[in-house]
Amino acid sequence: MKPFKIRDVLISPPLVLSPMAGVTDVPFRALLKRRGGIGLTVSEFISVEGLTRNNPKSKRQMRFFEYERPFAVQIFGGQPERMRMAAEMAEEVGADILDVNCGCPAPKVVRHGGGSGLLRDHARLETILKEIRRAITIPLTIKIRAGYYDNNINAVETAKLAEQCGVEHIALHGRTKEQGYKGRANWDLVRQIKEVVRVPVSGSGDVTTPAEAFARWRETGCDGVLIGRGAMANPWIFRQIAEIVEGKEPYDPTLADKRAVLLEYFELLRADMPEFAAVGRMKQLAGQFTRGLPGGARFRQVIYHSHSVTEVLDRIEEYFETVASGRTYVGEGGAGEPEEAPALDSCEAAAVEA
Ligand SMILES: Cc1cc2nc3c(=O)[nH]c(=O)nc-3n(C[C@H](O)[C@H](O)[C@H](O)COP(=O)(O)O)c2cc1C
Secondary structure, three states: OOOEEEOOEEEOOOEEEOOOOOOOOHHHHHHHHOOOOOOEEEEEEEEHHHHHOOOHHHHHHOOOOHHHOOEEEEEEOOOHHHHHHHHHHHHHOOOOEEEEEEOOOOHHHHOOOOHHHHHHOHHHHHHHHHHHHHHOOOOEEEEEEEEOOOOOEOHHHHHHHHHHOOOOOEEEEEEEOOOOOOOOOOOHHHHHHHHHOOOOEEEEOOOOOHHHHHHHHHHHOOOEEEEOHHHHHOOOHHHHHHHHHOOOOOOOOOHHHHHHHHHHHHHHHHHHOOHHHHHHHHHHHHHHHOOOOOOHHHHHHHHHOOOOHHHHHHHHHHHHHHHHOOOOOOOOOOOOOOOOOOOOOOOHHHHHHO
């Protein structure tokens, strides 16, 4: 694995924290960036309707810090004029790269022609990309899916069109819009795109271990690898990959490190948002984070039913103490309420809010 460039922007190491709506905001990116090994960070997807109508939430989503550079702002929408205006705003706030979302499957986004809707409307995609290309000077990139329909995989055509419109990096999540998050991502399409375009190409989907990142990179010849859900379950994954590349033994987090990272995340969240929102985000990460740990399922139930900062902190302490002492975690609370936090697996929820 070696660094690559998106025009003059160096992506080193060639690893990208994949954009995740409702997840990759300032606190989450800070948490991950502090662990190292990330070559490019991307905002959550931001609604161009919100941005161009001065919606405070959308503007807030464009915030980033110097330590995050290189940083890409990702926008979504289906209206060329608004897409262009939003792209100009991203350039104005100093983003290094402007990324266009062509992958979100949420009905609310697709209905207006945006997200994965652009994969079945190449004429609209072309207009949007050309408008944006003319308006901004920073590199323009896109993130696409395999196609819209399962029976019409058109990622290669989409990539060729994008390159003709001046796009300078293509990231592919190898599932169709119809597929949603089911099945496995098709990484062979990354290889196929790489064969036909000159701009750098990166792949996304189902990388949860360093070994998988190396395997996908070797199999496809891709320039970069994006990691999303795998980074929620293991915030050290980028650092581990970078260490292996440097010939070092990869960092092996202890139980105490895992407890500490959850508490650190909570501090970052509390500094950035109201308590109820921080508690919600915390539940989300705690849920992903404890998959595979002993008593993790029970912990997720308990944490899902916690409502205040103190309660969440107490539950975390209790859980990690129990696991460290080798006892079985039974946990208090949440009794008679079997369900845990719903699996987090798309931009859907965030799009409904947008
Ligand atoms: C909760 C969630 C939100 C997502 N939001 C976005 C988004 O805003 N923009 C985007 O391009 N992709 C989004 N994705 C897709 C991811 O960036 C990534 O392509 C996909 O999850 C597959 O990679 P992974 O298996 O590494 O997570 C989202 C995925 C998840 C799970």
